[in-house]
Amino acid sequence: MKRIVVTGLGALTPIGNTVEEYWDSLLAGRNGAAPTDAFDPQDMPFRVACQVHGFDPTVYMHRKTVRRTARPTHMAVATGKMALEDSGLEIHDGNRDRVGVLVGTGAGGIVEVIKAGTQLPTVGWKRVTPMLVPTSMSNAVSCLVSIETGASGPVVTSTAACASGSYAVLEAFHILMRDEADAVIAGGTEAALELSIVSSFGRMGTLSQDTDPAQASKPFSVDRDGFAPSEGSASMILETAEHAEQRGAKVYAELLGGYLTSDAYHLTAPDPDGRGAARAIRETLRVTGLDRTDIDVVFAHGTGTVLNDRTEARALNAVFGDHTPHLYVTSVKSMIGHSLGAAGAHSAVAAVKCLETGDIPPTISYTPDPEIDLNVVGNESRHAAVDVALVNAFGFGGQNAVVAFRRPSA
Incomplete structure (x- = not known):
């Protein structure tokens, strides 16, 4: 293939x-x-x-x-x-x-x-x-x-x-x-x-x-x-x-694929239950042949709004279940802000570098929220064995995109 x-x-x-x-x-x-x-x-x-x-x-x-x-x-x-x-x-x-x-x-x-x-x-x-x-x-x-x-x-x-x-x-x-x-x-x-x-x-x-x-x-x-x-x-x-x-090119990572969905809910607000986001994640696993336990790190959409982060957390928990505590989650928006149409690409480059080096960037200025049940990489970067990364990007209009990358030798 x-x-x-x-x-x-x-x-x-x-x-x-x-x-x-x-x-x-x-x-x-x-x-x-x-x-x-x-x-x-x-x-x-x-x-x-x-x-x-x-x-x-x-x-x-x-x-x-x-x-x-x-x-x-x-x-x-x-x-x-x-x-x-x-x-x-x-x-x-x-x-x-x-x-x-x-x-x-x-x-x-x-x-x-x-x-x-x-x-x-x-x-x-x-x-x-x-x-x-x-x-x-x-x-x-x-x-x-x-x-x-x-x-x-x-x-x-x-x-x-x-x-x-x-x-x-x-x-x-x-x-x-x-x-x-x-x-x-x-x-x-x-x-x-x-x-x-x-x-x-x-x-x-x-x-x-x-x-x-x-x-x-x-x-x-x-x-x-x-x-x-x-x-x-x-x-x-x-x-x-x-x-x-x-041509003898250096390979950073393999792009395994991904999936697109729509909330069909609201022009600016995400579906509060995270159904569209969860389906994009779940279908990404299906089309790439990955098991939920194969995912090591998620570069989250993580905008910092009350509703978006709660919704994304619900989606991740719905898909990953008891694997969620073992899943590293981070958001580069904590450092670069929300670059809108460039956000998914900024996260994708970071995810590829993460797979290359094993270093996971932190989510800075982080104080845990008891309502967000995620393993957030808070305030300091972490080195870990990471083979597969997901990148989440959820846009106004309910447009959801999830992309999966894998370390070349994994």
């Missing part, structure tokens, strides 16, 4: 602009939250965000292209190129048609539309750039990765709110399994730290009101009160094992 492997990684995060920086910061429990300067919070109680600093997109693409495209697209190109370089995969005329691009984003270039709409009454329609539509369209994040790398295989943008990155990874898996490509650049990207968007999240009651950055993102903690909004991108190179072996 065909196998799919991970051969390259790239990341831009609030705690590091390379995979190495990101991973070292995760293990050190570094907090990426700070009082935001991405926008003026005015009188809002939501004043903390997780921003990517020091990122220069002109390192990865021409200055003119940067001017004509949006920040999430810049980040997708950057992490895609990082992952390609890490994998050693060279795209050329002989293989470009067999290399695809799958990038997930929740908001795409919506910030550019908001800016233009704000300026329009003052400057008039003739001053609106003709590039606004191609700059802001969601599929620009995948198309520009294709243009900048030369990959001319299947190019798809996944939009599933906070599950977008995981949707992209899983669709890339299926494209490879269907023999529509030999390799795929897959990941997620988001940059939506804008006043009206953050205000909307705040009005929903999803954002932390804690003004102490160290306490602004506390997944599974008894005193959690919401998430810190974030941005960033992460990408990985997925290949058929045969293709990777033929």
Whole structure:
């Protein structure tokens, strides 16, 4: 049977602009939250965000292209190129048609539309750039990765709110399994730290009101009160094992597969019983041939909202039963905040590094909640024998994605 492997990684995060920086910061429990300067919070109680600093997109693409495209697209190109370089995969005329691009984003270039709409009454329609539509369209994040790398295989943008990155990874898996490509650049990207968007999240009651950055993102903690909004991108190179072996590529992990479900419940709230999430986990075990006792660690969706974390805990307990106490659970959102459409990809890169090293990043700022019956890796990283990892990503609209990775020699 065909196998799919991970051969390259790239990341831009609030705690590091390379995979190495990101991973070292995760293990050190570094907090990426700070009082935001991405926008003026005015009188809002939501004043903390997780921003990517020091990122220069002109390192990865021409200055003119940067001017004509949006920040999430810049980040997708950057992490895609990082992952390609890490994998050693060279795209050329002989293989470009067999290399695809799958990038997930929740908001795409919506910030550019908001800016233009704000300026329009003052400057008039003739001053609106003709590039606004191609700059802001969601599929620009995948198309520009294709243009900048030369990959001319299947190019798809996944939009599933906070599950977008995981949707992209899983669709890339299926494209490879269907023999529509030999390799795929897959990941997620988001940059939506804008006043009206953050205000909307705040009005929903999803954002932390804690003004102490160290306490602004506390997944599974008894005193959690919401998430810190974030941005960033992460990408990985997925290949058929045969293709990777033929070119002598290093293999980080095997992507075993995953599953998608819908709550069919509410546009923003998860099903409180966690049925859709539990079914995504259970079906992932079924389609990958894994037993529940095979799972060593779960990189949880873990947003830090009261409802989401309780729901995810119920789903995990429903599936894993008496294995739950033996299951390590962690959430990188405790350090990088909630990067929305990039969240699943950020967690996936961390999961792959975990399988490579045996180190499990902590969930920082953690105080146990008696209503959350999980083995949370709290406050300090842990070294353990980990062979199989699940990555959970649950998006607005009830879109659930679970992806399974395995250590190559396991």
